[in-house]
Amino acid sequence: MIDIQENISLAPFTSFRIGGNAKFYVEIKTIEELKEALSFAKEKKLDFYVLAGGTNLLVSDNGFEGLIIRMKMNEISVEGGNIAVEAGAPLIKVINMAAEQGLTGMEKMAGVPGTLGGAIRGNAGAFGTEIKSVVKTVNAFDTEKMQLTSFNLEDCDFAYRTSIFKINKNLIVVSAVLALQQGDAQEIQKLTKDTIMKRAGNGLHGLKSAGSYFMNPTTEDEKMLTDFEKEKGVPARNKTLPAGWVIEQAGLLGKKIGGAQVSELHANYIINAGEASASDVIMLVSYIKQQVRDQFGIQLAEEVNYLGF
Ligand SMILES: Cc1cc2nc3c(=O)[nH]c(=O)nc-3n(C[C@H](O)[C@H](O)[C@H](O)COP(=O)(O)OP(=O)(O)OC[C@H]3O[C@@H](n4cnc5c(N)ncnc54)[C@H](O)[C@@H]3O)c2cc1C
Numbered sequence: 006m007i008d009i010q011e012n013i014s015l016a017p018f019t020s021f022r023i024g025g026n027a028k029f030y031v032e033i034k035t036i037e038e039l040k041e042a043l044s045f046a047k048e049k050k051l052d053f054y055v056l057a058g059g060t061n062l063l064v065s066d067n068g069f070e071g072l073i074i075r076m077k078m079n080e081i082s083v084e085g086g087n088i089a090v091e092a093g094a095p096l097i098k099v100i101n102m103a104a105e106q107g108l109t110g111m112e113k114m115a116g117v118p119g120t121l122g123g124a125i126r127g128n129a130g131a132f133g134t135e136i137k138s139v140v141k142t143v144n145a146f147d148t149e150k151m152q153l154t155s156f157n158l159e160d161c162d163f164a165y166r167t168s169i170f171k172i173n174k175n176l177i178v179v180s181a182v183l184a185l186q187q188g189d190a191q192e193i194q195k196l197t198k199d200t201i202m203k204r205a206g207n208g209l210h211g212l213k214s215a216g217s218y219f220m221n222p223t224t225e226d227e228k229m230l231t232d233f234e235k236e237k238g239v240p241a242r243n244k245t246l247p248a249g250w251v252i253e254q255a256g257l258l259g260k261k262i263g264g265a266q267v268s269e270l271h272a273n274y275i276i277n278a279g280e281a282s283a284s285d286v287i288m289l290v291s292y293i294k295q296q297v298r299d300q301f302g303i304q305l306a307e308e309v310n311y312l313g314f
Pocket residue numbers: 020054055056057058059060061062076092093116117118119120121122123124125126127128129130131170176177178179209210214215216217310
């Protein structure tokens with residue numbers, strides 16, 4: 006039996022710590038509970054939205070007039086090189102479990118916050134590893150057909166920060182099987198720990214943010230590509246530039262509107278530097294996009310998701 010609550014503040018469930026109330030809110034631990042929640046939304050003719058770790062989300066100051074389905078299915082089990090994981094399991098738990106079992110393939114994602122389901126939907130990645138590199142199958146609940154569907158890796162349409170689960174809003178990821186390789190447990194644990202330390206060292210994890218706000222853009226501007234390569238000493242692969250570098254070139258490091266600020270440490274991080282409202286963030290985001298477009302002809306696109314706008 007699900008417990009549907011009313012007028013729940015969503016800000017504490019997001020890493021931005023921003024946003025108004027949800028009209029209805031429910032936590033689900035099983036597929037049966039998910040079905041019940043969806044039936045409730047259908048009966049009441051409400052929109053619904055899946056909220057997991059809340060680490061890639063900006064919630065409107067007006068909140069959400071529908072039903073928030075908080076993903077709390079979080080079992081993890083290991084069999085040989087395969088790890089079966091439910092969508093609400095924290096990614097770090099999965100990575101630590103893999104390391105304990107001497108399974109390699111996910112170490113460089115250690116420290117990416119959020120859940121497995123969120124990572125699959127957005128094909129999360131870090132230091133050259135994306136979740137797609139370890140996905141074997143994904144089970145998703147199709148909210149239109151009200152049935153479970155299994156997706157092989159090829160069916161998931163993974164690409165840079167996207168997947169079929171992002172494109173098709175009717176699909177809720179409920180579990181996945183990850184396939185990893187057997188390796189040296191000590192080496193795997195060391196790389197996992199080193200990756201976490203490396204991320205901790207950049208000073209960004211204690212901040213109220215949603216991680217990288219924009220996706221890395223591509224450009225045909227040869228001068229910009231060459232300037233980047235000269236400055237950083239690395240190639241701009243596939244004519245892609247880091248969004249943070251582009252924002253920095255636009256002179257926006259530290260730019261502040263209300264309580265929202267472009268982080269001084271990383272220009273692709275927008276932080277809640279005090280009592281930022283979602284409107285502050287949106288105004289800052291619009292300003293950044295306009296400046297980058299005017300100065301460089303580059304149209305930035307958000308990696309962060311919006312709810313209630
Ligand atoms: C400090 C910091 C650092 C970060 N670093 C990285 C990084 O290095 N690499 C990276 O890729 N990301 C990074 N992120 C972003 C974030 O961690 C990832 O996008 C993460 O995968 C989001 O997972 P979540 O569970 O928090 O999703 P949420 O924020 O809860 O949701 C994000 C979106 O996914 C949808 N969703 C969530 N669960 C499901 C599900 N089960 N089925 C269908 N849809 C679902 C939601 O509806 C929403 O639209 C960072 C964020 C922060 C705050």
